[in-house]
Amino acid sequence: MNLSLIAAMFPLLLKGLQYTILIALIGIVFGFIIGCLAGFALQGKNKFLKAISYFYIWIIRGTPLIVQALYIYFVLPKLFDISLAITHNGEILVSESVMAGIIAITINSGAFIAEIVRSALESVDKGQWDAGKSLGLSYTQILFHIIIPIALRNITPALFNQFIISVKDTSILTIIVVPEITHQMQNYAITTFKTIPAYTFGALFYLAIISILMIVQKIIERKLKLTSQNSMKRGNSLVKD
Amino acid sequence: MKKILTIIIVVAVLAIGIFALTKLGNKENVEATTINTEKLEGCMEGITLNVATTGTFAPFTYYDENGKDVIGFDLDVINELQKLLGFEIANNEIPAMNAATITASITEGKVDMGLAALCATDERKQVMNFSDTYYEAGLIIAVNKETSPKEIKSLEDLKSGKYTVAVETGSASHLYAKEIGIKEDCIKTYNEGPIAFTALEDGKVDCFIQDGPGVSYYLKTKADTKLAMVGEPFNQEESPYAIALSFDICKKYTNIQEVINLALKELTDNKKKKKIEAKWCK
Numbered sequence: 001m002n003l004s005l006i007a008a009m010f011p012l013l014l015k016g017l018q019y020t021i022l023i024a025l026i027g028i029v030f031g032f033i034i035g036c037l038a039g040f041a042l043q044g045k046n047k048f049l050k051a052i053s054y055f056y057i058w059i060i061r062g063t064p065l066i067v068q069a070l071y072i073y074f075v076l077p078k079l080f081d082i083s084l085a086i087t088h089n090g091e092i093l094v095s096e097s098v099m100a101g102i103i104a105i106t107i108n109s110g111a112f113i114a115e116i117v118r119s120a121l122e123s124v125d126k127g128q129w130d131a132g133k134s135l136g137l138s139y140t141q142i143l144f145h146i147i148i149p150i151a152l153r154n155i156t157p158a159l160f161n162q163f164i165i166s167v168k169d170t171s172i173l174t175i176i177v178v179p180e181i182t183h184q185m186q187n188y189a190i191t192t193f194k195t196i197p198a199y200t201f202g203a204l205f206y207l208a209i210i211s212i213l214m215i216v217q218k219i220i221e222r223k224l225k226l227t228s229q230n231s232m233k234r235g236n237s238l239v240k241d
Numbered sequence: 242m243k244k245i246l247t248i249i250i251v252v253a254v255l256a257i258g259i260f261a262l263t264k265l266g267n268k269e270n271v272e273a274t275t276i277n278t279e280k281l282e283g284c285m286e287g288i289t290l291n292v293a294t295t296g297t298f299a300p301f302t303y304y305d306e307n308g309k310d311v312i313g314f315d316l317d318v319i320n321e322l323q324k325l326l327g328f329e330i331a332n333n334e335i336p337a338m339n340a341a342t343i344t345a346s347i348t349e350g351k352v353d354m355g356l357a358a359l360c361a362t363d364e365r366k367q368v369m370n371f372s373d374t375y376y377e378a379g380l381i382i383a384v385n386k387e388t389s390p391k392e393i394k395s396l397e398d399l400k401s402g403k404y405t406v407a408v409e410t411g412s413a414s415h416l417y418a419k420e421i422g423i424k425e426d427c428i429k430t431y432n433e434g435p436i437a438f439t440a441l442e443d444g445k446v447d448c449f450i451q452d453g454p455g456v457s458y459y460l461k462t463k464a465d466t467k468l469a470m471v472g473e474p475f476n477q478e479e480s481p482y483a484i485a486l487s488f489d490i491c492k493k494y495t496n497i498q499e500v501i502n503l504a505l506k507e508l509t510d511n512k513k514k515k516k517i518e519a520k521w522c523k
Contacts, residue, residue: 097445193368
């Protein structure tokens with residue numbers, strides 16, 4: 001393994017990383033919004049919204065991401081006769097493939113987050129509802145002041161896990177020419193024929209990025225545990241007083 | 242802090258492990274044999290080869306209408322070679338893989354012989370051997386008559402960096418586009434030729450550099466296509482299609498390259514190759 005390969009590949013991979021992180025971040029943020037809406041709809045009482053959510057999750061979970069990406073890139077613009085690219089004064093700000101990638105990751109992570117949100121809401125003890133009611137709180141008050149804070153804390157690790165999955169999922173977007181990490185790695189390997197070193201270094205690069213994310217995940221989890229312990233302590237002291 | 246340290250150590254260990262693996266991955270020495278060529282007919286009987294193609298480049302190698310079998314010029318050539326030389330194809334199957342994968346597979350010796358309208362370029366010759374040319378092809382620029390800028394008339398226009406250029410990942414045009422200095426950001430690499438054609442039809446890219454025969458076949462067979470060729474074919478002397486042979490198989494059968502060349506010559510002499518040409522490239 002020589003250093004010149006790393007020197008040549010590293011800038012390429014960093015460039016790819018920008019796209020990977022950009023797409024995964026935007027994807028997870030909007031995916032979270034969609035996922036919450038769908039998750040709440042699944043738990044709610046409105047049958048129509050429930051049906052829409054089920055339909056959405058069914059479609060996304062029932063098709064592979066690579067097919068979704070190809071579909072969004074090739075078919076959607078034709079169906080609605082639009083261009084996915086965002087242009088400003090004739091200059092392309094976001095290319096069509098990157099936009100298609102963002103949409104694909106968003107709707108994909110959204111469906112899985114919807115399931116996470118649904119199960120988190122379900123996991124909150126029924127007693128919390130009774131407790132809320134006995135205090136004379138309304139449905140929305142119970143939801144926003146009791147259920148959601150508990151549920152949200154429970155889903156943070158799962159949500160972060162979904163983010164890590166989304167980061168890795170962006171590699172599939174190489175099929176629609178998103179210049180992310182895998183795309184850079186593949187292009188380098190194929191034009192220089194240094195297949196084994198290029199893929200090895202690419203894999204290590206992914207491993208390093210994901211490791212950093214895993215460390216962040218651990219830190220967040222620990223913080224959450226501490227706050228929940230603190231609030232319990234506070235609760236206990238309230239009882240004592 | 243302790244945990245972070247543990248994770249760092251894990252990463253380091255994995256890294257060293259994988260690096261070591263790549264070092265150890267060298268092939269064990271194979272016994273070299275020479276094919277007896279006293280009589281060309283059936284001289285490779287009993288030899289099994291891993292043969293692969295791409296299935297993405299009509300009319301040379303592509304899936305038939307049922308999407309089940311790969312057919313084309315190259316497949317006919319391999320059939321004739323097999324009939325003549327008598328070698329066996331592993332599992333009686335010629336797997337189709339995209340251009341990037343087939344080049345990597347031949348480089349690493351996973352595939353012994355590749356027939357996929359592969360251009361015998363100088364870059365490729367560093368990692369694999371090639372037979373004599375069996376078809377001369379050049380590269381050509383395809384544009385979309387409706388969406389592509391009218392300024393694109395020749396290769397020179399593409400160097401300006403104003404237009405997006407589609408290529409098939411790992412194909413001769415990909416290597417060529419890089420070599421002549423088209424800006425990295427302008428080159429859009431599609432994993433497979435057909436996807437690039439669709440992208441150009443949809444106006445997602447400004448042009449597509451591809452092998453001439455492939456483009457003309459596409460224009461001929463695709464109903465109401467918006468595409469057209471511009472400029473003259475280029476890189477002609479450097480895009481000869483040849484049969485790729487992995488270094489490994491050439492080490493194992495020291496004269497296999499020579500045998501394949503003799504066989505190709507035989508097919509030319511007995512007019513079989515002409516027939517194949519007439520069938521696919523008319």
